[in-house]
Amino acid sequence: xxxxxxxxxxxxxxxxxxxxxxxxxxxxxxxxxxxxxxxxxxxxxxxxxxxxxxxxxxxxxxxxxxxxxxxxxxxxxxxxxxxxxxxxxxxxxxxxxxxxxxxxxxxxxxxxxxxxxxxxxxxxxxxxxxxxxxxxxxxxxxxxxxxxxxxxxxxxxxxxxxxxxxxxxxxxxxxxxxxxxxxxxxxxxxxxxxxxxxxxxxxxxxxxxxxxxxxxxxxxxxxxxxxxxxxxxxxxxxxxxxxxxxxxxxxxxxxxxxxxxxxxxxxxxxxxxxxxxxxxxxxxxxxxxxxxxxxxxxxxxxxxxxxxxxxxxxxxxxxxxxxxxxxxxxxxxxxxxxxxxxxxxxxxxxxxxxxxxxxxxxxxxxxxxxxxxxxxxxxxxxxxxxxxxxxxxxx
Numbered sequence: 360x361x362x363x364x365x366x367x368x369x370x371x372x373x374x375x376x377x378x379x380x381x382x383x384x385x386x387x388x389x390x391x392x393x394x395x396x397x398x399x400x401x402x403x404x405x406x407x408x409x410x411x412x413x414x415x416x417x418x419x420x421x422x423x424x425x426x427x428x429x430x431x432x433x434x435x436x437x438x439x440x441x442x443x444x445x446x447x448x449x450x451x452x453x454x455x456x457x458x459x460x461x462x463x464x465x466x467x468x469x470x471x472x473x474x475x476x477x478x479x480x481x482x483x484x485x486x487x488x489x490x491x492x493x494x495x496x497x498x499x500x501x502x503x504x505x506x507x508x509x510x511x512x513x514x515x516x517x518x519x520x521x522x523x524x525x526x527x528x529x530x531x532x533x534x535x536x537x538x539x540x541x542x543x544x545x546x547x548x549x550x551x552x553x554x555x556x557x558x559x560x561x562x563x564x565x566x567x568x569x570x571x572x573x574x575x576x577x578x579x580x581x582x583x584x585x586x587x588x589x590x591x592x593x594x595x596x597x598x599x600x601x602x603x604x605x606x607x608x609x610x611x612x613x614x615x616x617x618x619x620x621x622x623x624x625x626x627x628x629x630x631x632x633x634x635x636x637x638x639x640x641x642x643x644x645x646x647x648x649x650x651x652x653x654x655x656x657x658x659x660x661x662x663x664x665x666x667x668x669x670x671x672x673x674x675x676x677x678x679x680x681x682x683x684x685x686x687x688x689x690x691x692x693x694x695x696x697x698x699x700x701x702x703x704x705x706x707x708x709x710x711x712x713x714x715x716x717x718x719x720x721x722x723x724x725x726x727x728x729x730x731x732x733x734x735x736x737x738x739x740x741x742x743x744x745x746x747x748x749x750x751x752x753x754x
Contacts, residue, residue, distance in 0.1 A: 374621035375498015378700065381626035382633040382727070389634035401631055414579065422631045423708055426624045428575055428589035433620050434493075434523050435593025436613040441520060443598055446513055453521075455678035456514055459665045460521030463696055464489040466664025467656035474652035480718070481649050484710040486529045487722060488656025488729065490702035493519040494625050496695040499734055504741045507688055510681035515692045518665070526702060527590050534709040535583040542581035546588065549574035553595035560600045564608060567596055584709065625701055632704040635723035644717060645724050653703070653725025658732045661697035666690055691740035697733030699726055 388397035406415040416424065441447040447456075467488035475481040493516070500507075500515055552570050561567075571592040578588035598609040637645070644650075669689060672678040680689060707722035 373498075374494045374625070375502065377622055377626050378492075378495050378498070378629050381629040382700070385630045385632075385634035386637070389636050390638045394634075394636065397634055412576075414576065419631055422628055423705065424579060424585040425575075426628060427705060428586045429616065430589070430620050430624050430628075431523075431527070431586045432571075432589035432593050433613060433616045434520075435590040436596060436609055436616075438520055438524065439594055439596070440598065440609060440613065441517075447517060447520070451679075453517065455669060455672060455681070456517035457521055458668050458672045458678060459514075459518045459693075459696075460525060462664040462668030463491070463518065463522060463661055463693075464525045464664075466667075467660030467697075470656040470660035471652035474648045474655065478648065480714060481652075483714070484649055484653070484707060484718075484722065486526075486533065487703050487707045487710060487726065488653045488660060488699060489522075489529070490526055490699045490706055491519045491522040491661075491696045492698050492700035492702050492730070493523065494621055495698045495700045495730070495734070499695055499698065499738055500692070500741065503738045504688075504691070504744075507741065507744065508681065508683040511684050511688055511692060514681045514684075514689075515695060518692075518696055522696070523702070526706065527587060530584050530706070530709065531587055534706075538582040539580060542577045543583070546574050546577035546581060546583075549577060550591060550595065553592065557595050557597050557600075560597065562600060562602050562608070564602050564612065567592075567608075586705075628701055628705070632701075632708060633723060633727065635720050635727065637724075640720060644721060647721045649718060649721040650725035650728070653699075653707075653722065654729040654732070657697040657699050657703065657726070657729030658736075661733065662690070662693045665693040665696055669693070685744070687740065688744040691737055691744050694733050694737030694740055697737070698730045699733075700730045703730070 385397075388394060401419040402417045404415060405418050405421050406413065408414075438447075447453050468485050471485050471488050472482070475484070496515060496519060497512070500512055504511070549570050553567065553574070556566050556570070571588075574592055575585055575588040579585040596609045596612060598607065600608050602608045602611055604611070666689065669678075669680075670686075673680055680686075703726040704723065707719065707726060711718040711722060
């Protein structure tokens with residue numbers, strides 16, 4: 360058990376390090392003579408055509424709509440497993456993380472609105488600081504919180520999972536437009552087909568993947584963001600049916616995707632989206648209300664919302680602190696929840712997709728600074744927390 364936990368820690372830490380490297384590489388490319396190559400590569404048109412069906416998008420959107428759909432597919436698998444068999448399958452276990460996640464979505468959004476009220480274009484980005492980057496947050500925790508209770512890591516994972524569910528709902532409700540009834544009908548038929556093969560206990564993974572690709576393509580054409588297809592398809596993957604190799608299908612898919620997501624998909628997304636041009640950027644753009652709202656939302660809104668809600672819930676007797684933890688340790692975790700990074704960049708790309716480079720640059724600056732502040736201060740607090748004994752809520 361100890362060796363497996365050590366491997367999990369090393370895996371999470373390595374994923375976080377690679378994400379940082381990808382973001383730094385993007386910043387170097389965007390602020391050097393390589394910027395022309397960097398932007399040209401991301402804007403390179405890529406087309407897939409089968410008969411009359413055609414998908415033509417620049418490479419950047421293939422990354423954001425395609426690779427991130429795989430990420431959300433894995434998130435969906437993880438959520439389904441945790442809800443049905445894991446540590447989210449009882450009211451007692453989910454109460455505190457659920458309360459924390461709701462506050463962690465609402466408080467940063469309110470902070471952003473405070474800085475951007477009155478500007479209808481800027482208000483499109485209200486959800487940007489509400490996101491948490493699971494991979495990055497867990498990576499930091501694994502590096503600096505190795506001696507902390509495993510229950511604290513499970514709390515962080517649970518909050519991030521609920522946060523992702525909130526992001527899915529926000530994307531579906533607020534960042535989908537010009538809906539195509541025909542494409543939505545095709546997607547619905549595809550999901551119905553997945554339901555049928557699930558109930559028939561079909562063991563061939565290829566059947567689920569093939570139908571899932573059709574659903575993704577239909578959703579992509581429908582006006583609903585394509586990443587939602589990944590999350591929806593995951594819920595039709597059977598959890599108890601074994602595949603042709605004799606392994607539980609859902610667990611096998613989740614395990615097989617984990618390294619691809621951590622070491623390729625998220626780093627590629629970070630490289631494609633974190634390249635903000637700092638040299639020559641006016642100061643008023645670097646510290647625009649959009650950027651300041653995101654920074655304050657991630658660094659202040661997240662910790663105040665989550666820690667405050669947890670404190671109230673515990674004191675009111677609604678929930679309990681994770682076993683073996685104390686308030687200082689919990690505070691360190693709430694800071695890590697302010698690391699929005701890939702998820703915040705993703706929502707920002709949706710919010711200002713049609714508004715030009717100025718708003719997108721402000722988003723990137725805000726996300727990078729807010730996430731960096733949360734990561735640094737969170738790392739310091741967690742490092743101190745494992746050395747200092749603080750009375751728990753029950754004492």
